[in-house]
Amino acid sequence: MKNFALIGAAGYIAPRHMRAIKDTGNHLAVAYDINDSVGIIDSISPQSEFFTEFERFQEHAQQLRRNPARALDYVAICSPNYLHHPHITAGLRLGADVICEKPLVPTPELLDELALVERETGKRVFNILQLRHHEAILKLRDKVATAPTDTKFDVELTYITSRGKWYMESWKGDPRKSFGVATNIGVHFYDMLHFIFGKLQRNVVHYSAESKAAGYLEYERARVRWFLSIDANDLPDDIKGKKPTYRSIDISGEQLEFSEGFTDLHTTSYREILAGRGYGLADARHCIETVNVIRTAKIAPPGADAHPYVQRLLA
Incomplete structure (x- = not known):
C-alpha cells in the first residue's frame, strides 16, 4: 500500500484521483485545498487529514517523512493550471513521486525546469494522459500504424463543451491562470493526435478568442482541422437545448466514437504508473509544445485548411 497526498481536493477532477487511489488499493493520507468543499472525501477516504493552508499541509507531509511507513510515496496534483509547476516541485522536494493533471506546465522551458528537479531529488513526474488508454483510441492507433506508410488521413476535430457564466469568473476564464481555452480544454486532444498520428509538422491558428479557438495541425500521418469552444451558441442546431456537449472526430469520412469508456481511465492511468x-x-513534451505555439501564434487567414466553423464565425 502506497501513501498518497492530494493537492487540489475541491476541484472537479479530484474525485477521480481519490477513487483511483482507493481502487488501486492505496491510502490517501492527506489532502489540501484552499476551499473546504471537499465532502466527497467522506465517501472515499474519511480518515484522510485535510488542510486549507499550504504551509500546514507541507509541515504535516514533512512530519510524515520521519516515519518510513507513513512517508508519502506519491503526491497527486489537481490544482489550477498555473499552480502545477510550483506544486509539482513541492511534491518532488517532499521526497515523493508526482502524478499531475494536464496541462503539466504551459511551456517547454518549464518542462526543462522540472527535469532538473527530478534529477536533484531522484523522484519522477507523471502526467495523466488518459486518452492514451481509451480502447477506441488504441484501435485507431493500430489502424493508422497498419495503413500504407504514404497514407495521410484527413481529420476534423470539433469539441464544444458548454460552460456557464461562472467559467469566466473562475481561474479557468483567466488566461494567465488557465493559459487559454485551447490549452485548458484541448491539451489532451493534442496529445491524442500526436499519439495516433505521429510528429507534428505544421501548426496554424485561424481563430482565437476567450471562449473558442480553431486552427490546422499537420502530423506525419494526418491533416487536422480543429475547433474548440465553451460557447453553447456554437452547438449544432439539432442538439442545442438537448445536450451541453458536442464531440466529433471525423477521420477520412468515418466518425471516431469514444463518447463512452471514460469512467475508469484515471484508475487505469494510476495502475500503469504504479506498475x-x-x-x-x-x-508530455509534444502536447505542451503544441499548445505553447497555439497561444503565441499570429492568426493566419483561413483558407481551405480551416475548420468549417471558422467561416461561420467570420461571416
Whole structure:
C-alpha cells in the first residue's frame, strides 16, 4: 500500500484521483485545498487529514517523512493550471513521486525546469494522459500504424463543451491562470493526435478568442482541422437545448466514437504508473509544445485548411 497526498481536493477532477487511489488499493493520507468543499472525501477516504493552508499541509507531509511507513510515496496534483509547476516541485522536494493533471506546465522551458528537479531529488513526474488508454483510441492507433506508410488521413476535430457564466469568473476564464481555452480544454486532444498520428509538422491558428479557438495541425500521418469552444451558441442546431456537449472526430469520412469508456481511465492511468509504465515529462513534451505555439501564434487567414466553423464565425 502506497501513501498518497492530494493537492487540489475541491476541484472537479479530484474525485477521480481519490477513487483511483482507493481502487488501486492505496491510502490517501492527506489532502489540501484552499476551499473546504471537499465532502466527497467522506465517501472515499474519511480518515484522510485535510488542510486549507499550504504551509500546514507541507509541515504535516514533512512530519510524515520521519516515519518510513507513513512517508508519502506519491503526491497527486489537481490544482489550477498555473499552480502545477510550483506544486509539482513541492511534491518532488517532499521526497515523493508526482502524478499531475494536464496541462503539466504551459511551456517547454518549464518542462526543462522540472527535469532538473527530478534529477536533484531522484523522484519522477507523471502526467495523466488518459486518452492514451481509451480502447477506441488504441484501435485507431493500430489502424493508422497498419495503413500504407504514404497514407495521410484527413481529420476534423470539433469539441464544444458548454460552460456557464461562472467559467469566466473562475481561474479557468483567466488566461494567465488557465493559459487559454485551447490549452485548458484541448491539451489532451493534442496529445491524442500526436499519439495516433505521429510528429507534428505544421501548426496554424485561424481563430482565437476567450471562449473558442480553431486552427490546422499537420502530423506525419494526418491533416487536422480543429475547433474548440465553451460557447453553447456554437452547438449544432439539432442538439442545442438537448445536450451541453458536442464531440466529433471525423477521420477520412468515418466518425471516431469514444463518447463512452471514460469512467475508469484515471484508475487505469494510476495502475500503469504504479506498475512502472506511467507517462513522464518526455511524453508530455509534444502536447505542451503544441499548445505553447497555439497561444503565441499570429492568426493566419483561413483558407481551405480551416475548420468549417471558422467561416461561420467570420461571416
